[in-house]
Every structure is written in C-alpha cells, then in structure tokens.
Amino acid sequence: MYRLDLRKAMRLGVMCSGNGTNFETIVRTCRYDEVVLMIHNKKECGAAKRAESLGIKSVRLASKEEDNIIKIFDAYQVDLVVMAGWMRVVSKKFCDAFAGRLINLHPSLLPKYKGLGAVEQALKSGDTETGCSVHWVTEHLDSGAVIKQQTVPILPGDTVETLQRAIQQAEHNLLPLVINAL
Ligand code: GAR
Numbered sequence: 001m002y003r004l005d006l007r008k009a010m011r012l013g014v015m016c017s018g019n020g021t022n023f024e025t026i027v028r029t030c031r032y033d034e035v036v037l038m039i040h041n042k043k044e045c046g047a048a049k050r051a052e053s054l055g056i057k058s059v060r061l062a063s064k065e066e067d068n069i070i071k072i073f074d075a076y077q078v079d080l081v082v083m084a085g086w087m088r089v090v091s092k093k094f095c096d097a098f099a100g101r102l103i104n105l106h107p108s109l110l111p112k113y114k115g116l117g118a119v120e121q122a123l124k125s126g127d128t129e130t131g132c133s134v135h136w137v138t139e140h141l142d143s144g145a146v147i148k149q150q151t152v153p154i155l156p157g158d159t160v161e162t163l164q165r166a167i168q169q170a171e172h173n174l175l176p177l178v179i180n181a182l
Contacts, residue, residue: 014026
C-alpha cells in the first residue's frame with residue numbers, strides 16, 4: 001500500500017477545454033498536492049469560471065500554442081500535467097517535454113471508443129458496460145498505456161445524458177485516485 005506522506009507533494013498543472021468538473025474535483029480532493037495552474041483553450045468556459053471561484057490561477061492559450069504551454073508549466077515548476085477534458089491531440093514534442101508526467105482522462109474503457117463521441121458510441125454498441133480511463137499521453141489519440149479504469153454499467157433506458165452523468169461520477173472518483181497513487 002502506498003503512503004501519501006512518503007512522497008513529495010506534487011505541483012499539478014491542469015488542461016481543460018470544457019466545463020471543468022474534473023478540474024474542480026482535483027482541486028477539492030487532491031489536497032496533498034496543489035493545483036498551481038490551469039490552462040484552458042476556450043473563452044469563458046466553465047473551467048475558467050471555476051478557477052476564478054476556487055482562486056486558482058488560470059491562463060487561456062490556444063491548443064496550437066504548445067511551446068507557450070510548455071514554457072508556462074515549466075515556469076510554474078509543474079510536476080504532473082493532467083489533461084482533464086482537453087479536447088485536442090498534442091504533439092510528440094509536447095509529450096516529450098512532459099515525459100512520464102502527462103496523463104489524460106477519457107470517457108470510455110480504452111482501447112474502445114477513442115476520440116470524440118465515446119459515450120454515444122458505447123451506448124449504440126449494445127455493450128452492457130462502459131466507463132472511464134486515465135492513461136499516459138502520447139501523440140497518438142487516446143493510445144498511451146492505461147493507468148487505471150473504472151467501469152460503469154449501461155442500464156436499459158440510459159440516454160447519452162444519463163450515461164454521461166454516470167461516467168462523470170466515476171471520473172470524479174478515478175482521477176484523484178490515480179493522482180494520489182502516482
Ligand atoms: C470528461 O468526461 C472527459 O473524460 C472528457 O471530457 C470531459 C470533461 O468534463 N474528455 C475527453 O473526451 C477527452 N478525449 P469536465 O470539463 O466537466 O471535467
């Protein structure tokens with residue numbers, strides 16, 4: 001069993017494009033570590049509003065400004081970068097800059113249903129379960145080694161909205177577990 005107090009507290013950098021519920025969960029749950037910066041690529045996204053109300057420094061940068069994203073995370077001495085709803089593939093250069101320190105959250109049981117529409121695809125597939133994955137990031141879409149997954153049953157009558165909500169609940173549990181264990 002790992003002991004949190006046996007490892008150094010991490011300085012976390014988070015990348016978001018959307019609502020930021022996972023970002024907020026990390027801030028509230030990973031208390032041993034510290035979210036020092038959140039980068040988002042959407043104007044007025046939920047993540048930016050959450051950062052403001054949580055008192056976390058946030059910066060908006062376009063996805064293509066990868067060099068600046070690397071520079072600013074370096075300037076903040078970030079130990080681990082968490083892509084929590086960052087909806088763009090990153091380059092090899094970006095992955096190399098954070099080798100062994102870059103993880104992504106995806107709403108499916110990878111390698112199933114990579115990319116956009118993972119929840120819809122799982123629902124249409126006839127599968128009886130889906131879930132979420134946290135994996136190491138490579139330049140190939142949703143393809144790095146899986147660190148941990150959590151399954152979610154697909155119930156009769158589930159819609160994209162109900163299934164998405166169930167997966168998000170699982171994500172809010174899984175992502176802090178992985179961060180604490182790293
Ligand atoms: C999460 O469900 C995450 O798995 C997904 O975006 C959502 C962000 O939600 N990420 C991807 O689809 C990446 N391929 P949030 O902004 O509320 O945390």
